[in-house]
Every structure is written in C-alpha cells, then in structure tokens.
Amino acid sequence: MLIRRALFGLLLASPAAARSFAERGVAVRGTDVVAYFTEGRVVRGRAEHAAEWDGVRWLFASAANRDRFLADPAAHVPAYGGFCAWAVAQGYTAPTDPHAWRIVEGRLFLNYDASVQRRWERDIPGFIARADLNWPRLNQAG
Known part of the structure; x- marks a missing residue:
C-alpha cells in the first residue's frame, strides 16, 4: 500500500499528471476536498479560500482546509484526476458528481453519479486495481 501511495504521489507531482476533470477550471465542482476527509x-x-494547484482552481470552506491541502495535495486530491473511478476501471474517463464519493484506504474516489457508484461498490478492490492499471494510459491520452 505504501508503494502504491508513493507512486500515486509521484504521478500527481509530475507534469504528466496534469489531466484532471475540472469544469470551468474548478476542481470537483467547487467542493472542498479536504472536508471529505475531515468531516x-x-x-x-x-472563492475566498481558493488555491491554484496543478493548473486547476480548488475551493475550500476555510483557510485552514486550503492550507492543509497545500501542505499535502496528494493526500487530498481525488484518484484518477477526479474522473469517475468506475469509468477509469472500464478504460475511459467520465465526469463526476461530488456527491458520489467514497474514501478507500486513504484515497478519495468519485463516480459519475449514485447509480454508477452502486455498480462500483459491487467490487471496489477489483475496480480500483483495474483503474490503477488503466490510469497511466488514460492520463497520457489527454
């Protein structure tokens, strides 16, 4: 797990990891990604607690959450650039609904909607394994 987490962090830090789902340049439709973990x-x-990171604008409910994010973005950003985890497991990218989320082993996963999330929940470990394999190729496709 630590190796996968470290690899994930390296991918996020590299310029090749810049592909992310953002609408109008705003990540996760303006949802505070730190709050998923803390609340x-x-x-x-x-907007008054915004930060720019990896070419995307991130919004936070408080300055403390913004500062926590900036101290360790890799610990808070959604897996697969915020694209739908189930779709990435299938080999393509799709937008996400911030309300269709789950934290698994310290990683934030988003899905297209509640229906797709229920499908993803049938085999979370299997879909994560497939998505982890697919993501490097999909991340380069952008």
Whole structure:
C-alpha cells in the first residue's frame, strides 16, 4: 500500500499528471476536498479560500482546509484526476458528481453519479486495481 501511495504521489507531482476533470477550471465542482476527509461529507468551497494547484482552481470552506491541502495535495486530491473511478476501471474517463464519493484506504474516489457508484461498490478492490492499471494510459491520452 505504501508503494502504491508513493507512486500515486509521484504521478500527481509530475507534469504528466496534469489531466484532471475540472469544469470551468474548478476542481470537483467547487467542493472542498479536504472536508471529505475531515468531516466525512460534501462541503461547498468558497472563492475566498481558493488555491491554484496543478493548473486547476480548488475551493475550500476555510483557510485552514486550503492550507492543509497545500501542505499535502496528494493526500487530498481525488484518484484518477477526479474522473469517475468506475469509468477509469472500464478504460475511459467520465465526469463526476461530488456527491458520489467514497474514501478507500486513504484515497478519495468519485463516480459519475449514485447509480454508477452502486455498480462500483459491487467490487471496489477489483475496480480500483483495474483503474490503477488503466490510469497511466488514460492520463497520457489527454
């Protein structure tokens, strides 16, 4: 797990990892990604607590959440650039709904919608394994 986490962090830090799902340049539709981890729920970010990272604007509910994110972005960004985890497991990318989320082994995963998330939940470990294999190729396709 530590090796996968370290590899994930390296991928995020590299210029090749710049492919991400963002609408109008804003990540996760303006949702505070730190709040998924600290509050266990979807929390809307605010423009006054924004940060630019990896070519995308990230919004946070508080300055403390923004600072926590900037101290360790790899610990908070969604897997697969914020694209749908189930879709990446199938070999393509799709947008996501911030309300269709789950944290698994310290990683934030998003899905297209609640219906797709239910499908993904039938075999989370299997879909993560497939998506982890597919993501490097899909990440380069952007």
